Amino acid sequence: MATKPKLSVYWAASCGGCEIAVANLHERLLDVEAAFDFVFCPCLLDTKKQDVEAMADGSIAVTLFNGAIRTEENLEMARLLRRKSQVLIAFGACAAQGGIPGLSNVSTAADHLRTIYLQGPTLDNPEGTIPRRQTVVDEGVLALPGLLDQVSPLADVVEVDYTIPGCPPESHQIWAVVDAVIRGVALPPPGSVLGAGASTVCDECPRTRGDKRIDQLRRTWEIDPDPDRCLLEQGVVCVGLATRGGCGALCPQVQAPCIGCYGPPEGVTDQGGKMVSALGSMIDIEPLKGLPEAEIVARIDAIFDAIPDYAGCFYKFGLPGSSLKAAVAARVGVSAQDDQ
Amino acid sequence: MRVGVYFCRCGPGLDGQVSGKIDPGAVRGAVESLPDVAYFEVVDFACADGGQARILEHLAAHRPDRVVIAACSPRQHEDTFRRVCAQAGINPYLMQLVNIREHVAWVIEDPERAVDKAIDQIRAGTARVLHQEPLEAAELDICPDALVIGAGPAGLKAAMTLAAAGRGVTLVERGPILGGLPVRFEEIFPTMECAPCLLEPVLGEILHGELPGPIDIRLTSTVTAIKGFLGNFDVTIATSPRHISVDACVGCGMCIEECPTSVPNALNLNRTTRKAVDFELFGGLPNVPVLDEAACTRFTEGSDCTACLDCCPVPGAVLFDEVATATEKKVGAIVVAIGATIYDLSQVTRLGYGRHPDIVSSWDVERLLAANGPTGGELLTADGRKPRTIAIVHCAGSLDADHVPYCSAICCQTAFKDAHLVESKAPGTQIVSFTRTVVAPGKEAVDLYRHAFDGPHAVERRYHHPGDVEVRVDAAGGLAVSHATGAGEPEVTEVDMVLLLAPMVAGPGPRELAGVLDVPTDATGFFAEHNARSDATRSPVRGIFIAGTCQSPMDIQGAMTQGTAAAGHALSELVAGRTLRVDPATATVAPDRCSGCRTCVPVCPYQAIDVDGWTLKASVNSVLCAGCGTCVAACPSGAIAGHHFTDDAMHAEIEAVLHA
Structure with a gap:
């Protein structure tokens, strides 16, 4: 019997949603199982790290790696799976761009530890205990992986062959990629994005759109939007126009603005920067013309004050992958616990 | 890829404007060690003929894939060095000019830091040039003819200038006569010149002159669609029927005599009537009447009246069956000169316009004082009395945030002219001018300005805020102007007539046409300029020019100058036989x-x-x-x-x- 190619799915700093998306292949999982030898998936299978270490380098055909690189363990597993895999795919928004965990890059890891373990209003920690990389107990030494100083996308730490974006990637898109691999369809050049469009969410959005002149930005609870008209034109910050398509514009179809999970479209490196730049072009300045300078500044500030959180609004899924990367310069190789 | 780097000293040896601060010897090592740099060559004056020849020869000998020239601002010599590259057979867009003079040598004091920055800039230019792609300029054939929209002073002047240069001109005018507003006026500031006479030579040239370029005049017409771009516009012109042939009619006026239908003549404030077939304005050119479909009983009632046709001595002059037409034309440039209007004074309720027939606007008074006006040029109130006292209210709605925020620049001089006319036509009339800020610029305005306030019957009263002046109409029909001076009760002046100086406004014209032309209007409603200071007659759209009061309030002199300027732009952008380089x-x-x-x-x-x-x-x-x-x-x-x-x-x- 010919051996089947090996498949692995790993999670680094992630929520498990990507595994759910894989599970949502439903009966097609049987096709996956028929085509691949599913060798490693901590969420679903019992194989352990040492089992992977025991495999020959390059013996895994495809690894779908989800989650961002937050800890030393994530980094170690990324390097291990890179070594063992022929094709390493950054799977989902966190592996692709840093994802939600990437928002922690607005602060340092040391700040996080301080805030979470020492300063939280609901804490009772009089001894100031924080997680340590090594803790000696009677039974021996307990080890925890260290926090890296900043969150990175997978491609920043190992070479990545392809990216499948989304939070999570849509199951039909996962299937399209897996199916192509099963059928032996030639994959596009390494570095390409798979399972998504080249254009943006607007390309798939059924709402009608006109020239954009926005006089007021509105948060979702402030408006019951016209279901047929572009949300952005109604003042709701929908980032679909700076977000790669492929999801089928699911959110705008249910009155929710796109929050950008499919990441930047082809040719864009900085999704949030593009969105800010576009939004700046859309503010209706006609009524401001001729006003005193201070008044113009005040009115424009008032419009943008409606955005409470720029990082969370424009870089929700991609701060580490953007040109901003992080609020502070990386101190590569220094973990937060060493700082304490 | 092989990048050839040229370093211009901008002078000889180490005394150049660049080399005086940046020693090329100190730069050479760092630049030569950049991965793609093939060579580093130093030139004294790269832009001089000798320098260009030197670079050309060197490029031809070494054939680099990309060129970096470290010299001065691209604003000064990018074109120069692009030409040199093209001559050497290198696509000019594969050259990057790095500005080490203005950006480094002139602004960095310390020579060592200047060398460091020059190296940074050259490294950046080298990195950039590797990504540059060869680009080819396209050449397009052009149509050298022009469309002029509006036949007022600006449009006429533009049309005449273009035709004098041999260009075909299509002149489109909404109304039935040429000349715009001034032909409806008699005398104009600053020297009380006769306005129709001023336009007469221009109109004569356009109607009957032998200009080298043909002028296709389209009266009672509007432009309804424009497609294309500079050099290649397709325009659609809609013409509504005049029912009198401009070509056949000799202007004898017999049809007017015989026409049985009279209607109020709005041009004369409805104080006179006009016939259903009549001249738009006596003396207006072309001297051909218009049959007004809104008045003629053939159209309003479906009658079979043929009075005008029966008496007309010229066959084919009366055309009952004429219908609206749409024609298409190809032009290369468009001059928009559609004029402006005045503010609707009834919006300024405190000034009473529309509530009493003797409260009149500056346009109304032009007709009241015109020889072909309702009173044959005599100044009379609506009920036929000679006025003893006239109030002239400046800034009626202008410099007023609630109405027209800007100063429309010409009303003060119009007021001086009106005062002068009143004095000459009705000597002894008391003239009380309510002024806010007097605007009388230029070398000629001062005479009328003095005259307006120095005469024995002239009184000037200053007011400060728009609301300080109110016009009151009492139950008996008496008129008075109330003037708040800031101290005590307002002063009240009883008058027989009130003349309101309404500001010039864009009116609906620019906004309506903006949709057709794709030329934007600004917050005031006038057309937006390419640059309001340096290029006021160019619209932001290439090949579309704006002239006269559709750009901004201005006087006749300004409008005619702009018409000529717009024509000049069109002439220099579109030269017959030349292609358009994109x-x-x-x-x-x-x-x-x-x-x-x-x-x-x-x-x-x-x-x-x-x-x-x-x-x-x-x-x-x-x-x-x-x-x-x-x-x-x-x-x-x-x-x-x-x-x-x-x-x-x-x-x-x-x-x-x-x-x-």
Whole structure:
């Protein structure tokens, strides 16, 4: 019997949603199982790290790696799976761009530890205990992986062959990629994005759109939007126009603005920067013309004050992958616990 | 790739404007060690003939793939060195000019730091030039003819100038006569010149002169559609029927005598009547009446009256069956000179306009004082009395945030003229002028200005705030002007007539035509200029020019000057037999990335972007695009790239500066 190619799915700093998306292949999982030898998936299978270490380098055909690189363990597993895999795919928004965990890059890891373990209003920690990389107990030494100083996308730490974006990637898109691999369809050049469009969410959005002149930005609870008209034109910050398509514009179809999970479209490196730049072009300045300078500044500030959180609004899924990367310069190789 | 770097000393040896601060010897090592640099060559004066020849010879001998010239500002010599590259057979867009004079030598004191910065800049230029692509300028055939919209002073002057240069001109006028507003007026400031006489030579040339370029005059016509771009516009002109043939009619006026239908003549404040077939204005050119479909009983009641046709001595002059037509023309440039109007004074309720027939606007009074006006030029109140006292109220609605926020520049001088006319036509009339801020600029205005306030029957009263002056109408029909002076009760002056100086406003014309032309209007409603100071007669759209009061309030002199200026622009942009060179450094849309979000459309200052109605993809018209890059920055989808300013090239440049 010919051996089947090996498949692995790993999670680094992630929520498990990507595994759910894989599970949502439903009966097609049987096709996956028929085509691949599913060798490693901590969420679903019992194989352990040492089992992977025991495999020959390059013996895994495809690894779908989800989650961002937050800890030393994530980094170690990324390097291990890179070594063992022929094709390493950054799977989902966190592996692709840093994802939600990437928002922690607005602060340092040391700040996080301080805030979470020492300063939280609901804490009772009089001894100031924080997680340590090594803790000696009677039974021996307990080890925890260290926090890296900043969150990175997978491609920043190992070479990545392809990216499948989304939070999570849509199951039909996962299937399209897996199916192509099963059928032996030639994959596009390494570095390409798979399972998504080249254009943006607007390309798939059924709402009608006109020239954009926005006089007021509105948060979702402030408006019951016209279901047929572009949300952005109604003042709701929908980032679909700076977000790669492929999801089928699911959110705008249910009155929710796109929050950008499919990441930047082809040719864009900085999704949030593009969105800010576009939004700046859309503010209706006609009524401001001729006003005193201070008044113009005040009115424009008032419009943008409606955005409470720029990082969370424009870089929700991609701060580490953007040109901003992080609020502070990386101190590569220094973990937060060493700082304490 | 092999990059050839040339370093211009901008002078001899170490005494040049560049080499005096940046020793090329100190730069050489660092530049030669850059991975793609093939050689580093130093020139004394690269821009001088000798320097250009030297670079040309060197380029021809070494054939680099890319060229970096470290010299002065691209504003000064980018074109020079692009030409040199082209002569050497190297695509000019594969050259990057690095500005080490203005950006380094002139602004950095310390020579060592200057050397460091020069190296940074050359490294950045070298990194950038590797990403530059060869671009070819397109050449397009052009139509040298022009369309002029509006036959007032600005439009007439533009048409005449263009025709004098041998260009075919299509002159489109909404009304039935030429000349615009001044032919409806008699005398004009600042020297009480006869306005129709002033226009007479221009009108004579256009109607009967032997200008080298043909002028196709389209009266009672409007422009309803424009497609295309500079050098290649297709325009649609809609003409409504005049029912009297301009070619056949000799202007004898017999039809007017015989026409049985009279209607109020709005031009004369409805104080006279006109016939259903009548001259728009006695003396207006062409001297051909108009049959008014809104008045003639053939059209209003379906009668079979043929009075005008029966008496007409010229066969084919009366054309009952004439219908509206639409014709298409091809032109290369468009001059828009559609004029302006005055503010609707009934909006300024405190001034009483519309509530009493002797409260009149500055336009009304032109007709009241005209020899072909309702009183044959005599100044009379609506009930036929000679007025003893007239109030002239300046700034009626202007410099008023609630009405017209700006000063319309010409009303003060109009007021002085009106005062002068009143005094000469009705000597002894008391004239009380309510002024706010007197505007009388230029070398000629001062005479009328003095005259207006120095006469024995002239009184000037200053007011400060728009609300300080009110016109009161009492139950008996008496008129009075109330003037709040800030101290005590307002002063009240009883008058027989009130003349309100209404500001000039754009009216609906520019906004209506803006949709057809794709030329934007500004917050005041007038057309927006390419640059309000340096290029006021160019619209932001290439090939469309704006002249006269549709650009801003101005006097006749200004309008005629602008008409000539606009014609000059059209002449210099479109020379017969010459092709139009289109700079290739424009924006371009990748259709597979464009989602049709339309973010780019309103940000383009040149109206160069269209979105296809079916595919919803945007596209940039490379002739209209000026390469400003606004859409490139605004496009949230990364679908628009700026040729010669690609993201890749700029990122490479920035990274090379930052990572020494």
